[in-house]
Amino acid sequence: MSSIIRVSGLSKVYKHYWGPRSLLKEVIFGVVSHHQQIALKDVGFELAEGEAFGVVGNNGAGKSTLLKILAGTAFPSSGTVRVTGRVTALLELGAGFHPEFSGRENIYFNGALLGLSREDIRAREKEIVEFSELQDFIGKPVKTYSSGMYLRLGFAVATGFDPSVLIIDEALAVGDQHFQKKCTDRILGFRREGRTLVFCSHNLYQVKTLCERAMWLDKGVVRAIGPSDQVVEAYTDELRQETKTSSQNGNGGEPPAETADSWVSEAVMTGANREPKSEFLTGETLRLAISGVFRSGFRGRPAFGVSIVRNDGLSVFVTSSIQANAELTRAGEDTYAAVLILPELQLLSGAYLCHAFTTDQDGIQAYGGKFIRFSVKSEPFDQGLVKLDHRWE
């Protein structure tokens, strides 16, 4: 398969002039009178024919700019962009319609812009009108359309002229549920027909299911590019990290040995084969070997506690050896050890933080502990936090 989109070294800089006067000053006297906003920096990728490519990232990451450049409505500041074949685009809610023209005239207008002959357009007109469900309004100027009608026509036109590349920016939430379903079906149909799709959405699930490959843009720079589930995961991990509150920071690390009566001296996370490990697959065995020091000042029965927190601060699971009524193994004079085993890890994809701590017989207070980061990968279609035991009947 040949590459249908080739982008290399693409950068886009927007110049923001402080006002028309500074622009004039710059033009005439050559005094730099603007500040630059870098929207894209050295972006490069290639798409093969028939591939579906997702673009994810925060607002202002440059997604829309990239899609505009691919669609040909903006131009790169440097680098090359080559797109072969007929490209149609749905950019930022809506299509390019002349407000004074009727819906039908706009269909012809758009078709003409794509280089189609009148006959070609006429051949497709009926199907486009039908898809948009605007039969009664197609002769009216589009300025009289509601926003939903406008979007429906936009989607029908963008997908109705047999494009080889379809670029969609956040436009899948078109109209009511019935129409959304139609849009999704049509896009899936496009995929089956082997057309190329470039797709940008905040709906990460859509990106994951529709696209084979994805790119994560962060402040105009490519952070990751690859299989869409991996890229989306890397992106969601970071999103969680950002929203995580600082509540964790209070009880971290090892307490000073002089004042504490107990602390965890070592915690090692391993797989079933006891090799240290920090990346797990859902369903694998996770072993956490903990050893801790309990000084004579420690009252009661020595116990360990473990809590697992997702990286956005969500508490997933807390347990202790007391709850399980488990005895710690004495490993030295005041050293005790225990192994926590999670035989079939039910966690789904994500980055997690494991906190191993010492606790007293009430199992409530947590003393100085160790933190271990680990991550879990699961099947692409599994969504959520845990895989609940379930069956269908």
Next chain:
Amino acid sequence: MLTILLDNKYLIRELVARDVRSRYIGSVVGVFWSILNPLVQLILYTVIFSLVLKLPFEEDNSAGRFAEYLFCALLPWMALQEGVTRSSRTFIENSALIKKMRFPLEVLPFSVVMSAFFHQFLGTFVFVLILMGNQTLNVNLFGLAFLLFIFQILMIYGLSLLVSCLNVFFRDIAQILGVLFMFLFWVTPIVYAKSRAPESFRWVLNLNPLTHMVEAYRFVFLGSPTPSLAGLAYWIGFCLVSYYCGIFILRRTRNELVDLI
């Protein structure tokens, strides 16, 4: 450039037809306004300059002759003024198209220019009929008007491209144009004959390329005054320079232009 316009001839036709139609939608006499408009101006100027101020054109000082001279100049002038002034806003007015799809920018000012020219053409057609009735038409040469049309369109299109691009960066351009055209109207011999202007003022008129355009139109329709070849060449040169200037400016500014609209 030409191929871009040819590729989009359907688009241009639609835009022009739309533009012409939209201006008269809901009006009773419709497209006749494009003839009535210059006609009213013509009558007004003729009454004031010929009947009230008694300004003669050449040796014949009848009001009818004055009107004929005036009409030759007024029609291309109006096309120029309308085409350039309206082009200056065309990119901003059509931002919805430019931002949402790969749109050939060249097409927008061109369709404005052609819509302005359509009115000139219609007016000229009526004008030629009147001249035939008066038996004052320069029958041998008036076909050359088509040649003049071509150069005139090149000029208007070039200037339109220029102002439509610049107006995106400096929105003052549209305002400046109003003042500029007011000034240009009087330094172009439209309501008077160049030969009637005082010697000391004539260099200004000769410097103005539009003077030579007006004289060329008068010559092909009425047979006088005989234009100077140098002046004609100067005007044609100006047309070509305007055209290439416009294309050059569009090429240079296109990338940044779409970001600013």
